[in-house]
Amino acid sequence: MPTAFVLIKCEEGEEPRIMRKLAGTDWVREVKPTVGHYDLLTKVASPSVEQLNEVIEEIHGHDKVRSTQVLLKMNEITEAA
Numbered sequence: 001m002p003t004a005f006v007l008i009k010c011e012e013g014e015e016p017r018i019m020r021k022l023a024g025t026d027w028v029r030e031v032k033p034t035v036g037h038y039d040l041l042t043k044v045a046s047p048s049v050e051q052l053n054e055v056i057e058e059i060h061g062h063d064k065v066r067s068t069q070v071l072l073k074m075n076e077i078t079e080a081a
Helices: 014-023 049-061
Strands: 002-011 028-033 040-045 065-072
Touching: 002 014, 002 049, 014 028, 014 040, 014 065, 040 049
Parallel strands: none
Antiparallel strands: 002 040, 002 065, 028 040
16 A cells, blocks of 8 residues: 655644644544654555545645655565564
8 A cells, every 4th residue: 555654844833723634534544743844744545656646735735734745655674584
């Protein structure tokens, strides 16, 4: 399942509202507040890359979101037994 982590910088004071909105969507798995340049860390997973892109565009287009940084999850490396 394609997965991305989206770092979100919000308008001041809008973090709780954006967290609630994102938490109520189908493809958002986690929303966590952060300290630093970005305000929220969001984990998004969807059945296809196309849907993942749509969700990310929706987050980025929110009127109270100032900017986003997207990190796509790659294949994990596991230790050999």
